[in-house]
Amino acid sequence: MGTVVLGTGSCLPERILTNEELETIVDTSAEWIRSRTGIEQRRVSGRDEQTWQLAATAARRALDAAALDAAELDLVVVGTISSHMQMPSTACFVQNEIGAVNAFAYDLNAACSGFLYGLDLADKYVRADASLKVLVVGAEALSGRLNWQDRNTCILFGDGAGAAVFGHSEEDRGIVGCNFKSDGSLWKLLYMHGAESTNPELRLADNSGPFICMEGREVFKYAVRAMEESVRGLLDRCRLTIADIDYVIPHQANIRIINNLVERLGIPQGKVFINVAKYGNTSAASIPIALDEANRQGVIARGDKVLFCTFGGGLTWGASLITW
Numbered sequence: 001m002g003t004v005v006l007g008t009g010s011c012l013p014e015r016i017l018t019n020e021e022l023e024t025i026v027d028t029s030a031e032w033i034r035s036r037t038g039i040e041q042r043r044v045s046g047r048d049e050q051t052w053q054l055a056a057t058a059a060r061r062a063l064d065a066a067a068l069d070a071a072e073l074d075l076v077v078v079g080t081i082s083s084h085m086q087m088p089s090t091a092c093f094v095q096n097e098i099g100a101v102n103a104f105a106y107d108l109n110a111a112c113s114g115f116l117y118g119l120d121l122a123d124k125y126v127r128a129d130a131s132l133k134v135l136v137v138g139a140e141a142l143s144g145r146l147n148w149q150d151r152n153t154c155i156l157f158g159d160g161a162g163a164a165v166f167g168h169s170e171e172d173r174g175i176v177g178c179n180f181k182s183d184g185s186l187w188k189l190l191y192m193h194g195a196e197s198t199n200p201e202l203r204l205a206d207n208s209g210p211f212i213c214m215e216g217r218e219v220f221k222y223a224v225r226a227m228e229e230s231v232r233g234l235l236d237r238c239r240l241t242i243a244d245i246d247y248v249i250p251h252q253a254n255i256r257i258i259n260n261l262v263e264r265l266g267i268p269q270g271k272v273f274i275n276v277a278k279y280g281n282t283s284a285a286s287i288p289i290a291l292d293e294a295n296r297q298g299v300i301a302r303g304d305k306v307l308f309c310t311f312g313g314g315l316t317w318g319a320s321l322i323t324w
């Protein structure tokens with residue numbers, strides 16, 4: 001028995017922004033983006049596609065798949081770094097929009113790791129009280145937080161949302177374990193300022209605006225090493241080996257990060273879900289969107305050991321394992 005996924009859902013904005021279109025916005029080339037990142041296109045939010053709206057649609061789809069009514073939810077957690085408001089949380093907007101009238105709701109900021117940190121939280125709640133139903137969403141509209149003149153960052157990210165509903169099952173499956181780490185000393189490798197302080201005493205001299213700033217090459221090196229360590233640590237703790245893994249759903253940041261990671265781990269390419277070409281890096285939404293697609297395409301089967309790994313601003317990173 002354990003904490004299982006009762007249903008998944010996702011939502012992507014309508015508008016597709018191709019690499020070729022990006023050539024007309026910033027000094028880059030479609031081929032450079034494709035060869036360095038594996039990204040072909042990304043989605044960009046339009047009117048009525050705020051972070052909370054994408055999140056609410058993904059949540060409704062996850063509830064439909066779980067055959068649950070929103071009123072049956074006890075907790076709504078949204079992993080995001082692109083809420084359209086500082087307060088209330090995106091989770092409160094989602095709670096209201098879907099009618100989760102019996103749930104309490106809050107956001108979780110762990111950047112790209114938001115969904116997996118939320119999965120861990122859901123597991124802890126459900127283990128404490130098997131009657132609880134927890135909705136975890138990863139949602140971002142980072143197109144509003146990019147400096148579109150900065151080719152180091154604006155080519156990488158996309159908008160979208162993914163969601164999963166968690167609950168208890170008496171069957172011999174569910175979340176096996178998680179292994180997370182954070183290192184705040186490395187925050188400067190990947191960060192985004194908030195609004196400028198109205199208190200001059202608290203104003204930051206280096207406030208570069210509310211845009212994503214990144215040392216791409218450093219992030220790349222750190223991401224691969226850190227995720228490998230997390231996966232190996234998790235498997236050791238669970239007394240499992242790489243050979244026990246049936247399928248991997250990694251954070252979709254860059255095809256080269258994914259390929260490097262699975263090569264170091266000795267996991268065959270055929271066991272890895274990849275959709276970064278279609279959506280770019282959707283931060284906290286990347287893993288739940290990939291999970292929803294893998295689930296709906298039937299590439300993960302009941303009883304499979306499914307491994308997730310993530311890395312993001314904070315720095316935050318880690319791995320989770322589910323017996324599906």
Ligand code: ACO
Pocket residue numbers: 027028029032033036037112151152155156190214216217218219220223251252253254257281311312313
């Ligand atoms: N178009 C064209 N040329 C570019 C672009 C661009 N968009 N961006 C950089 N370049 C140039 C650079 O100026 C540099 O030129 P130079 O050699 O004349 O100085 C050259 O390309 C190489 O630049 P690098 O930064 O060394 O390129 P690299 O191969 O490292 O690729 C990238 C850059 C794609 C950002 C890579 O480092 C990366 O993916 N890092 C991980 C970042 C990431 O995914 N962050 C997301 C958040 S964390 C996460 O989700 C894992």
